Amino acid sequence: MRILIVEDESRKYEQLSHVIKSVFPLANIISSESLLSAIFNIADNDIYDLAILDMSMPNYDISDEEPTGGDSESFAGRELMFQMKLREKLCPIIVVTQYQSFEKGLRDLNDLDAEFKREFPECYLGCVYYNAAVDGWVEKLKDYLYNYMSKK
Template sequence: MRFLIVEDDENKRVQLDRFVRETYPFAELEESRSLQSGLRQVRTKAFDLILLDMTLPNYEAGPDEPGGGTTHSFGGREFLKQMDRFNIRTPVVVVTQFETFGKPPQSLNLVELDAQLNREHAVNYRGAVYYHASIHGWRERLRTACEVALDGDGSAGAEA
């Protein structure tokens, strides 16, 4: 079993890595820290499940530009669009530490975003989990979402 974590926040990435290693001890795990590097990974390798952040920098930070370029509030949505474009079929669970995305009047809360992603990316999207570093309930919600995604049942939704 192969997992890809697309996450730019170091602490959250470490927590997701730990979650995968504890929950699926025999899984192979790869990580990307930006929209572009994550897309490169899914275009060149097969994965069984992708754990995807919603707010991502365009590319990974380099020595000349430490921030990694523009951060996209809906980087995860763009990731899913590109998966559709390239006909990549892999279940994706969004793991986010934000409850609202974008700026008014185009802002969406997590429930609205979940509904939109379900409508527009039903082939790959398997739901969203709200992550909070100091509240451990996210782990059980993520475990459930992963089980549903890996079983092929697309009935998962946002879980706050």
């Protein structure tokens, strides 16, 4: 099983990987740290079995040439879903974000969840609010993973 994790924060990536490996011990986890690297990754590879997408991330990987990763893209996860659809590489998707509101509070996580269910019904599994200080997100992510596994 090939699982793509698109996450720019190393601690969160490690935690996500740990949870995924607890459910799918043999999973081959592939990572991308920015919007652009994720788009290239999706374009250059076969369709993944599952994708875990962060909602907000930098446009580019952090490097000597791009020490900040460029501007942060608030809806990078949504853009990735559109790019996957455009390239006919949709796979089951779970969004994991540490933000509860977007667009300066005009939209919240429930709004995005409803939008993704409407726009990507064939692949969107749900969203998880990540909080490093609270473990509730772990159980919610595991629920989505077990539900995905039961439908395979």
